[in-house]
Amino acid sequence: MSAKIRLYVDHPLGEGQTVPLDKGQAHYLFGVMRQGLGDAVALFNGCDGEWQTQVVEAGKRGGALVCVTQSAPLKMPPDLWLLFAPIKKTRTDFIVEKAAEMGAARIVPVMTEFTNSGRVQRDRLQAHAVEAAEQCGGTYVPEVTEAQRLDRLLANWDPTRRIMFCDEGLVGGAAGLIGVENPQGPWAILIGPEGGFSERERERLHRLEYAHAISLGPRILRADTAAVAAMTVWQQAFGDWGANG
């Protein structure tokens, strides 16, 4: 029994555990996906790994699954946050989706001087992160935080968490992480808005001892492209794509 459908649930998982489904989940599973009694569904909740479960109750307004066996242990992503300046709705959604796929532990929308996006709907973005986790086979869902102002975020920053920021002023320079010694420990990647950082923000970032500027090649990348490229650079060098994975 190996389920093709993977669902995130906010409920404990363990051998013999019964997991109730709410109306929305029941509609998706039994209405949209045409599952029924006895069918297999994989569940994960972000802390108990992935479990193979079986449908034991299927109704229009709800249902229940029973955990049978654990099919994967919990695998935490590296301690990497993705900080990004929100842009147009579709591209913001894509950045959150890609951050979850690429293995960010936390996703933080930041308002920079040149960010001209309106309010960020945290709940909608969190739902995108859940969907991406269901799809990419991960057992963890990154938390999407409320949007924060970059200046306040930096004022309260824990200096043991290093920041890799993408500096458009370096376009054409050598790519990759230059001169970072002892890269172990927590990190954050910071992606600026489409118009780049302001001169004041750039200067401030360059002054921070824990911040490292990188170039992402000779062309100017859109924010969503830059997010994936920067996470690839980091995951290959320090994350769970290589020997550390």
Added chain:
Amino acid sequence: MSAKIRLYVDHPLGEGQTVPLDKGQAHYLFGVMRQGLGDAVALFNGCDGEWQTQVVEAGKRGGALVCVTQSAPLKMPPDLWLLFAPIKKTRTDFIVEKAAEMGAARIVPVMTEFTNSGRVQRDRLQAHAVEAAEQCGGTYVPEVTEAQRLDRLLANWDPTRRIMFCDEGLVGGAAGLIGVENPQGPWAILIGPEGGFSERERERLHRLEYAHAISLGPRILRADTAAVAAMTVWQQAFGDWGANG
């Protein structure tokens, strides 16, 4: 004089050269972007570099620009093709956009056994590549070819062009390009469809001496995410992001 607006034109560029605008370009430049006589516009055509030009004629049905100085030489991307299996419309558009930003020289839609996308509109995809080139500061526009069947493409493949393909069967394996010696020369990156390659396709690819399988980390990436991540891996190792750029 440094223009904020960059346009691709299908016309020779050179000192003193007059470049006529068609109705669509005139509408965009004078109607949408509110440019007028004497304003500066940067032009590139994929072979003569980037030129700073000045508006010398502005009408509703057309106009003209005159080339003043060359502001950037032609910079070709590395000889890298991106082969990808078309998916849903928005994500296919994104892949083409990202391929242009990331520096592909040619973009080839390929039909694999598990590709269930309908007809590919080459012209629309080419327009996305032009727009991405205008936006990313490149002086070259990758050609989008007609869609081709993977089996036919491989049957006529030039074995001096190596293929890096992303094998979902390797998810969780070590990332990066393993065991590629003398990586100089032409390359292609092949991204499979959402359902992965068929067993027959995988076996065929693994048998090809010029094909190299890579893993893109422990999570399953969507095709558009995989395209950016794979091009990042390649550009960093062999392309114009590093010392070769």
